[in-house]
Amino acid sequence: MSTPDRLIEATQELLWERGYVGTSPKAIQQQAGAGQGSMYHHFAGKPDLALTAIRRTASQMRETAGQLFDGPGTAYERISTYLLRERDVLRGCPVGRLTMDPEVIASDELRAPVDETIGWLRGRLAEIVQEGLDQGEFTRLLAPEDVAATIVATVQGGYVLARASGSTDAFDAGARGLLALLAPGDTAA
Amino acid sequence: MSTPDRLIEATQELLWERGYVGTSPKAIQQQAGAGQGSMYHHFAGKPDLALTAIRRTASQMRETAGQLFDGPGTAYERISTYLLRERDVLRGCPVGRLTMDPEVIASDELRAPVDETIGWLRGRLAEIVQEGLDQGEFTRLLAPEDVAATIVATVQGGYVLARASGSTDAFDAGARGLLALLAPGDTAA
DNA sequence: GTCTATATGCAGATAGAC
DNA sequence: GTCTATCTGCATATAGAC
Numbered sequence: 349m350s351t352p353d354r355l356i357e358a359t360q361e362l363l364w365e366r367g368y369v370g371t372s373p374k375a376i377q378q379q380a381g382a383g384q385g386s387m388y389h390h391f392a393g394k395p396d397l398a399l400t401a402i403r404r405t406a407s408q409m410r411e412t413a414g415q416l417f418d419g420p421g422t423a424y425e426r427i428s429t430y431l432l433r434e435r436d437v438l439r440g441c442p443v444g445r446l447t448m449d450p451e452v453i454a455s456d457e458l459r460a461p462v463d464e465t466i467g468w469l470r471g472r473l474a475e476i477v478q479e480g481l482d483q484g485e486f487t488r489l490l491a492p493e494d495v496a497a498t499i500v501a502t503v504q505g506g507y508v509l510a511r512a513s514g515s516t517d518a519f520d521a522g523a524r525g526l527l528a529l530l531a532p533g534d535t536a537a
Numbered sequence: 538m539s540t541p542d543r544l545i546e547a548t549q550e551l552l553w554e555r556g557y558v559g560t561s562p563k564a565i566q567q568q569a570g571a572g573q574g575s576m577y578h579h580f581a582g583k584p585d586l587a588l589t590a591i592r593r594t595a596s597q598m599r600e601t602a603g604q605l606f607d608g609p610g611t612a613y614e615r616i617s618t619y620l621l622r623e624r625d626v627l628r629g630c631p632v633g634r635l636t637m638d639p640e641v642i643a644s645d646e647l648r649a650p651v652d653e654t655i656g657w658l659r660g661r662l663a664e665i666v667q668e669g670l671d672q673g674e675f676t677r678l679l680a681p682e683d684v685a686a687t688i689v690a691t692v693q694g695g696y697v698l699a700r701a702s703g704s705t706d707a708f709d710a711g712a713r714g715l716l717a718l719l720a721p722g723d724t725a726a
Numbered sequence: 727g728t729c730t731a732t733a734t735g736c737a738g739a740t741a742g743a744c
Numbered sequence: 745g746t747c748t749a750t751c752t753g754c755a756t757a758t759a760g761a762c
Contacts, residue, residue: 351727366639370558372755384757385728393757440637447700448629448637450555459703466701490717497698497707498714504697505690511636512655514648518686525687528679529718540745562738573739574746583738 352390354380359401364442367449368398368458399458405442406461410468417472423480424532427473427499431523437516440507470496485532495530502526541579543569548590553631556638557587557647588647594631595650599657606661612669613721616662616688620712626705629696659685674721684719691715 349357358380362371373394377387391397416430443465452458473496480486502522509518538546547568551560562583566576580586605619632654641647662685669675691711698707 366558367556367637369555370639373757374754383728383730385730388757389727394755441697444694444697444701445637447697448556448634450559453700453703459701463701463703466698470698470707488717488720491714494710494714494717496714497695497710498691498712498718501692501694501698501708501711502687502690503694505633505692505694506686508630508633508636508693509655509659509686509690511642512633512648512652514642514652518655518659519690521683521686522690523687525680525683525685526718528677528683529687529715531677561736563736572746572748574748577739578745 351380351382351386355382355387355390355397356401356404358382359397360405360442363398363401363405364439364445367445368451369449371398395455395458399461402446402452402458403461406465409443409465413469413472417476423476423483423485424530426476427530428527430473431499431503431527435519437507437510437519438514440511441504444504444507466500469500473499480532486530487532499526540569540571540575544571544576544579544586545590545593547571548586549594549631552587552590552594553628553634556634557640558638560587584644584647588650591635591641591647592650595654598632598654602658602661606665612665612672612674613719615665616719617716619662620688620692620716624708626696626699626708627703629700630693633693633696655689658689662688669721675719676721688715 355376358376359371362375362379366375371394373384373387376394376397377384380387387397391400413430416433417426419426419429421429443462446452446458446462452462470493474492477486477490477492477495481490481492502525506519506522509522510516512518544565547565548560551564551568555564560583562573562576565583565586566573569576576586580589602619605622606615608615608618610618632651635641635647635651641651659682663681666675666679666681666684670679670681691714695708695711698711699705701707
């Protein structure tokens, strides 16, 4: 892998683990096995490198999720697949995590890829919920945009619960709870 | 207010806004209007002060939420009140935010109050969901622990969506979506 | 492209005067 | 209790040699 690529990947990892505020150029260089001069030759500085890394992370996330959303199955099945898909739960979401970073939120440029990715997730899920409604799969009156927000929030919040407790159980419980609430046709007690 | 109290309160604010990693002793002193020597006279250092501040924030959060949970209303009404209560949405949750901080997660002592608070929230909400089931308010087969996790996750994740987009709308959409899914007795399309 | 040298200022304290 | 002085090392670069 090229030196710029190693620097970008190291930055992606560190942003995921420690956020923008907690990531130093020195740590990036060490993780990438690159020297000081090398890093500043290829990138203008920490913000430039971080922006490149965030964009790549955002793009990879859309790629991964997109394959699930475009896959086979009913609306409920695809939502279920999304919620239950394998994740590194205790590491949290590499995109959502950045929303808790004050410097990312303060910079429209750094926040933009985050906003776009979360917005895209909500949009795709809203389409899937709408499909479920059209197919008569969901029999209740549901607002697709609202339910989509709930799904994304449950995932993002699930990471918070899991990291608070140090266990993935809480994430799974939240996903199960949402799927039970969403489940078509079992209104009998 | 006493100097220790001002230091604690300044630390609470900064931890909320910038996290542990992003908060320096100097920033705390400036926000509190206290000198270097003063801070180190009253507290052993940054971890000691942060622990005190986190405990206080956790305690205040339980106090606030407890009043809602113990208030009047059906289970659905109290859950609804909790989800729709006034919040400083774009600032996020002062407790949940800490789960994204690597140093808080790395320290069992700093993480403990966070874990306890989120665990307490889940426990109280599970009791409320159970009450709803006992009263015949929810007619579906719901696992109280799972639904409680979903509720807390929706709130925590709602902050992520709101901060990503820079608007409180996404938080409200997630809350509405969850309430629609939870709503008793409107299974007709 | 990569390396080493150099620079300013902040992080996170400790020590001792007042 | 609070203040000022002092300390080591890291943050975040820039400059110029190789």
